[in-house]
Amino acid sequence: AALDRHRRDRTRLVEILREIQDDLRWLSPDTLTAVAAGLGVSRADVEATATFYAFFATRPRGRTRILFSDNVTDRMAGNRALYRRMLAQFGLSGDETSADGRVSVGLTACTGMGDQGPAILVDGRVVTRMTADRVDAVADLVRRDVALADWPEEFFRVDDQVRRADVLLGGPWVPGESLSAAIARGRDGMLAEMRASNLRGRGGAGFTTAVKWMAARDAAGGPKVIVCNADEGEPGTFKDRVLLASHAGKVFEGMAVAAWCVGASEGFLYLRGEYLHLKAPLEAVLADMRARGLLGRSVLGTEGFDFDVEIRMGAGAYVCGEETALIESLEGKPGRPRIRPPFPVVRGYLGRPTVVNNVETLCKAHEIAKRGGAWFAGTGTRQSTGTKLLSISGDCDRPGVYEYPFGVAIAEVLADCGAERAIAVQVGGASGVLVAADDFRRRIAFEDVPTAGAMMVFGPGRDLVDVAAAFADFFAEESCGFCTPCRVGTRLVKRLVDKVAAGHGTHGDLLEIRRLQSLMARTSHCGLGQTAANAVVDALERFRPAFERRLAAVDFEPAFDLDASLATARRLAGRDDADAHLVQEFEP
Ligand code: SF4
Structure with a gap:
């Protein structure tokens, strides 16, 4: 039934597997074989997707x-x-x-x-x-x-826990207002407003949105595609959750504005699996917009402008936040980042020109269509225009979502959320930067401390070694395994940080962590591996005494305890005398 519901479309494999798993609880070998036959693809292709995503169970699990x-x-x-x-x-x-x-x-x-x-x-x-x-x-x-x-x-x-609202979180959605304004300006006129706004992507990379849209407009081939990246997987980020819950009309209308500028007819909102609770409300907003003529054929009565949006669910893979991995997932494949170029604006979903924008970026496009590029550029800094949403959590009195003009000092944000005594803040999630208290005058902006929106606050008494260990765990789990520097490097970093945290680390281990970070940054295939050890090294540089306190007082201490690993063999042999133990000795 799931296959028929999805018209036996291979690109919908992730959706199909989700639905089958909901019915059967797990994806057995026979199920995978049947799905492969039903879609007319190889069993290996189906298994590759089923085993890639954390939320799929290919072994029996509980009810x-x-x-x-x-x-x-x-x-x-x-x-x-x-x-x-x-x-x-x-x-x-x-x-x-x-x-x-x-x-x-x-x-x-x-x-x-x-x-x-x-x-x-x-x-x-x-x-x-x-x-x-x-x-x-x-x-x-x-x-x-x-x-x-x-x-x-x-x-x-x-x-939602909105603690500070500015133009985005404070403004109402008036259905059709932005899209009508965009259509009235014409495609080139709307793109000119986007250029004037100097809007930069809110997903973290900060690429200029107008440049991306113009590249897709100029690319050959079609039908062109607009993708909203709602895979908000960066640890500590949840501001897109609020936009999707309470401002979805702005998100979808922003997608329609992008479609108008680019000449796209197909749209996808890729929603992270953890936000399943948002799917039905989002579908209701889409249905309402179709009824108002804001989506579908001849949008707002405009001949030749057809555009609609489909929601696709992720299944627990952080790497799918990377735009080419997300596109692979939309095609029903494991979410492994592609080699670039070609960039998605030229060859994206099914080889077609594809724009991938973050949820917040699309809301900003909605604002620009409504009020113009010059108005938008009047807020924030020269290089970072507009406002920014921050997700604030950790050791603070008032966790939640805060909207500020770009350029706000970290100290001001911390005062607002009740975290004046913070010793450090991880800005930008696990792949971001750790800012220590003596740098709290720094500002949230692309030219100073850039962020996709996460701020995790660490108060007095927090041990930054434990924080580093949590981030190292995260990346070792989330590496997609495609390239060796990241697959092996993330595991080695985790092992070294765990060793330090357990009191067995040495100065040599700290040097090794730095060496691995440099290697991974230079040789990993995508941003995940390139930034995976940054948080650990930041913590090491800014809170070195916390690490040194835990070091063993020797030059070398092995991470592997050979004697302990033989405990099972001793038990089976019924021996525990001195000769049954190994003494490990190392040259200094
Ligand atoms: Fe996968 Fe890591 Fe390589 Fe990125 S860097 S492709 S996440 S293994």
């Missing part, structure tokens, strides 16, 4: 699957103790399935709920504000086989 969000801010809020409590509820000792097949419990990357965590996913639905009581309540509901639809609504409550 209910519980995943604990495990970002560094979740750890700071005590998620690990809650995780152990949940495991104990079902007599589990780690990431595994209960013997009766009732439940699987495990960990997952940041779920985008940093302002109302710790959070869990239960069969893909997010439950926020976990406490010991809520863990017990969830365990009870699972034990009694209560359907998710009958769980207390309060468990699934996700608040």
Whole structure:
């Protein structure tokens, strides 16, 4: 049925597997074979996609699957103790399935709920504000086989938590206003406004949006495609969640403005799997816009301007935030970044010219269409025009989403969110920069501290070694494995940081971390590997005493304990005398 619902379209493989898994709980070898036959593709292709995404289970799992969000801010809020409590509820000792097949419990990357965590996913639905009581309540509901639809609504409550609104979060959506203005200006006139605005992409890279749109407009081939990147996977980021929940009309109208400028007829919103709760409300907004003539054939009665949007779900892969990996995923493949050039504006989705823009960028395009490029450029700094949304979490009194003109000092943001005593802030997520207190005068802007929107605050008493260890864990899990420097480098960095955190590290290990970071930055295929060790090295440079306090007082200490690894063999042999132990000796 899932195959027929998706017209046996190979590009919809991720959606098809999601739906089948919802019905059957896991993707068995026979299921994968049947899907391959149904789509007319090789079994290997289907298996490659099924095994790539974290949310797909290719081994049997429990009837209910519980995943604990495990970002560094979740750890700071005590998620690990809650995780152990949940495991104990079902007599589990780690990431595994209960013997009766009732439940699987495990960990997952940041779920985008940093302002109302710790959070869990239960069969893909997010439950926020976990406490010991809520863990017990969830365990009870699972034990009694209560359907998710009958769980207390309060468990699934996700608040916007907008703490500071400016033009974007404060302005209403007047359906059709921006799009009418864009159409009235003509394609070239609207692109001229985009150029005048100097809007730069809000996803992190800061590429000029007008340049991207013009390149797609000028590219040969079609039909052209507009993709909204709603894969907000950067740990600590959740501002797109708020835009999608409460400003979706602006997002979709921004996509239509882009389509008008570029000459595109097809649109996709790629929504991260963790935001499943937003899918139905987003579909309702799309239906409303179609009814108003803002999407579909002859948009707003404009002959020759046909454009519509389809929502596609991700399935738990951070790397899909990279635009070419996202396009691969949209085509139903594993989300591995492509070699560039050619860039997506020339050869993107199915080889067609494709614009990929972040959710916030498209909202900004909506603003520019409404009020003009000069108005937009009047806010912020010369190189960073407009306002920026920040997701603030961690050690602060008022976590949530804040909108500021670009150029705001980090100190001002921290004062507003009640974090005056912070010792450091990780700006830009796990791949961003760690700013220590003596640099809090620095400003949020592309020319100073750029960010896609995450600010994780660390207060007095936080050990930056633990923070570094959390980021190292994250990248070792999320490397897609395509290229060796990243696949191996992220694991080596994690092992070294864990060794330091456990009190076995040496100065040589710290040097090795730096050497690996430099190697990965130079030789990794995509941004994930290039930036994967930055947070660790930033922490090492700015909080060196925290690392040195944990070092072993020797020149070399192995990461591998050979004697301990032989414990099982000793037990089986029934020996534990001195001769059954290995003494490891190393030359200084
Ligand atoms: Fe994959 Fe990492 Fe290589 Fe990027 S750098 S392609 S995430 S292995």
